[in-house]
Amino acid sequence: MRGPAENAELALLLEVAGTPKPGNVDREHEYADLRFEHFLAGAVGATKGFQAAAAGASLGRAFETAIEGMAEQSGGNTQFGAILLLTPLVRAAGQAALSPAEADRVVAESSVADALGFYRAFDHVSVSVSEPPEGWEPLDVRRGSNAESAIRDRDISLADVMTRSADRDGIAAELVGGFERTFDAADRLAELSGPVTDRAATVYLELLAAEPDTFVRIQHGPTVAATVRDRAEEALSGDVAPDDLATEFVDQDINPGMTADIVAGALFVALERELEV
């Protein structure tokens, strides 16, 4: 039987295999320097951190371990956001039956040490993030472990960090918002029929059409993010072919990474609830 760590790894693999997921690497779309194989190695590398989380290691340490392992390939950041979403879910699943309440509790109980682990993860890989809010410059995540004294001085937990980021980062919003979109998307995956990777591609498009992707907003601003949402809606209603949309997004360097991360989280929840592959 696959345990939570194995299901989290499989969720990462199924997510990247789902095609077409316009704007993201999948098994039929990749970039010269960020390839499908980097995501395979990233998923394998992250598993040690998932195993730690399932066994009850602290959230921050498990996350840092997973990111350090993920980074052991030459493509750079492949699954940072997905792993941030998965780690508390895996830790919750390792303790009791997985539920939004249990996952919520894992984040709510996080400590300053967990925040330090989260920051240390940035030492291992370069991640695109938005500028910190005013007054939070010493806590800019890009400082990585250099932010340690600022975190300690202000007594900031991982939950505090996520709360501060929730309005501009969709994954942080999940962590402090009861993982609502993740669990809803897991229900959709179970409702749909056919190959799991096809379901993942459908749910990706549905999520993208429902809310602007925060990663696109960070990289291109709110107008582009709104347009991307509109285009996803047109793809869902059949006005544009998803494959054409994939080409369009790649040409414009648009990468709705946050939405793909939610799909990975949803796949994990569905697998824990015995979705059959």
Add this chain to the structure above:
Amino acid sequence: MRGPAENAELALLLEVAGTPKPGNVDREHEYADLRFEHFLAGAVGATKGFQAAAAGASLGRAFETAIEGMAEQSGGNTQFGAILLLTPLVRAAGQAALSPAEADRVVAESSVADALGFYRAFDHVSVSVSEPPEGWEPLDVRRGSNAESAIRDRDISLADVMTRSADRDGIAAELVGGFERTFDAADRLAELSGPVTDRAATVYLELLAAEPDTFVRIQHGPTVAATVRDRAEEALSGDVAPDDLATEFVDQDINPGMTADIVAGALFVALERELEV
């Protein structure tokens, strides 16, 4: 750092991701009932067995554990032959620097208990195999654990089983022949340049053009196996497009599975020797 178990899992993933590999499932070719996602789940499931092998568990037990985990998906047999090839290689890599001599020793030292583990693996999944040689009916692998008393009575080790099968099964031939094709193919992977999955597809075609696939011979006879070899040679020389050959083989239900298994073994050896992904 990825250890031997993680490298073996990644080898399975990179193998199935390499495209086109005419006649085998890859990330752009699958069947309605045997899909890319089944291979992803098969690789994740096998890892527990690889971990056991790397930690020094007996060959038979590690193999059975890997197959039991591999079988936890609805596609049936995905990677039996590849796991048979990988398990002694992983065990060797777990003890010392990986070499043909070390891998050879692991197989040569195998016991009756290892043969039992090998047979028990057939309880978990249905595998296409040839009829046993005359006098070996009680040792038909398809009997699975029911063959136990016959194995014990005749005091047969796993190496004995492989030696008996080597003339008709290319993976058995590797296990008792110093893993020659596997290590040679690993050298080729390291020599080539570009994405690892592209190299895997090239080496697959080279191997297929060099020797008839024994799995094709079991399923379709020697004439078809020879034709498949000829066609692979034509694909290598540019007389037929590999993608067209993929369609041709799928239409004729030709599956050169043994050759894909060797590629998985070669990817593992190359990763252990620090091939970068």
